[in-house]
């Protein structure tokens with residue numbers, strides 16, 4: 001990323017090596033001074049712009065806008081202070097015991113103990129994302145995942161079942177963004193009779209900044225130009241949850257821990273063993289204030305964040321923080337074996353402490369965007385898992401893959417909608433009829449990117465129980481009751497179309513060329 005205060009090259013060294021060294025030092029010093037004075041000026045200019053923006057606020061929203069812009073100012077100051085990528089040589093091996101195997105957790109069977117622990121829990125779902133990348137309008141959480149049930153329906157069903165089974169009242173909190181708030185509130189009305197107390201709050205809305213000038217592109221707080229604003233990543237949760245008043249409310253209600261996860265992760269159900277682990281540490285062990293569920297990386301997970309040891313602390317490393325030359329190394333399964341599922345557990349009183357004492361030094365992720373109006377902007381974001389370094393006794397638990405069933409693409413939907421998964425009260429589990437525990441690797445071409453197109457191209461879900469690997473590319477259509485087994489590759493070249501006939505069984509086959517099936 002090219003930011004306006006990037007360093008100048010050093011001056012040309014003088015004759016002798018001693019002179020050269022001194023001159024280099026002076027230049028380095030002056031270059032450093034120049035950089036920091038430029039940063040001070042940039043921050044000063046930004047503060048001026050934010051003050052101008054605030055003066056356009058309506059009286060009723062003035063306090064809210066002041067808090068929001070001050071949060072943005074602090075994020076911007078951190079962005080100026082920090083390097084956008086990590087120093088690769090400073091990554092150390094994870095210390096012994098920082099990641100524990102899930103199988104070592106103590107099982108809990110005592111129903112009274114389970115109920116007492118559940119009553120201390122708040123479930124939070126990150127619901128600020130849109131369905132745009134899957135070609136859908138509105139919040140991602142209203143996309144149908146299985147049996148016409150959406151992410152939100154399935155989440156509500158899961159929590160209702162938990163509440164009924166144990167006679168408890170675990171609340172569900174949705175963190176919306178300005179992009180999803182209105183639609184989510186409308187959808188929530190349909191759950192009036194569901195026995196789950198649902199709370200919502202909106203995360204912050206920060207101004208996008210011009211990539212060259214680093215100043216906000218928005219000129220007034222009163223306009224409706226959504227392209228000028230962005231939700232600053234899920235790391236904003238801690239501050240926004242605190243600012244919403246919900247953190248204090250739950251603490252006053254006697255809640256102790258929250259379980260936070262991506263709403264598009266269908267494997268992120270409440271896990272009673274992890275809950276017991278965080279609330280009831282074994283003798284001689286300190287209670288962790290924060291827990292990150294990690295899982296073993298496969299070739300399908302190359303983009304996920306990973307845990308590293310950095311400057312003496314556990315740190316979440318996201319792909320955006322990796323220097324360009326090391327991206328392949330970051331993606332490899334051999335060096336970074338685990339990744340963050342974004343299923344996170346955090347102690348509420350500790351969360352209040354770190355927010356109030358300003359201890360949340362989450363790394364700033366710079367996300368460049370090109371706007372429809374032709375402008376290059378950047379948005380500054382943080383990731384929720386990056387808070388791991390700010391909490392005491394933080395640990396990682398290496399959980400089974402079943403706890404990570406994300407839906408990022410239609411290829412994920414293909415798996416979850418199929419007979420590979422059973423559904424029970426909103427929870428999806430890998431079918432017992434599959435004879436091996438790994439999930440197939442599926443790649444669908446760009447004709448399948450949008451949910452609408454994907455649904456049109458598959459006439460019902462194919463049987464995937466014995467599938468290992470599926471690649472589909474081009475204009476391909478699937479008839480009813482198709483069975484895909486082993487490795488199947490179907491390629492329709494440009495200008496060709498392949499109709500897979502109804503009832504076909506394709507086992508370890510490559511299909512290419514042209515195959516039309518027409519009504520007559």
Ligand SMILES: Cc1cn([C@H]2C[C@H](O)[C@@H](COP(=O)(O)OP(=O)(O)O[C@H]3O[C@H](CO)[C@@H](O)[C@H](O)[C@H]3O)O2)c(=O)[nH]c1=O
Nearest residue numbers: 126127128129231232233234262263304305340341342383
């Ligand atoms: C950027 C943003 C996202 N969200 C929601 C939308 C999703 O439900 C959820 C995850 O957002 P995504 O942008 O999809 O994040 P993703 O790329 O999956 O990355 C996260 O989840 C990955 C696992 O999927 C982890 O490996 C990464 O460390 C973690 O940062 O958070 C918000 O609620 N607010 C936001 O501002």
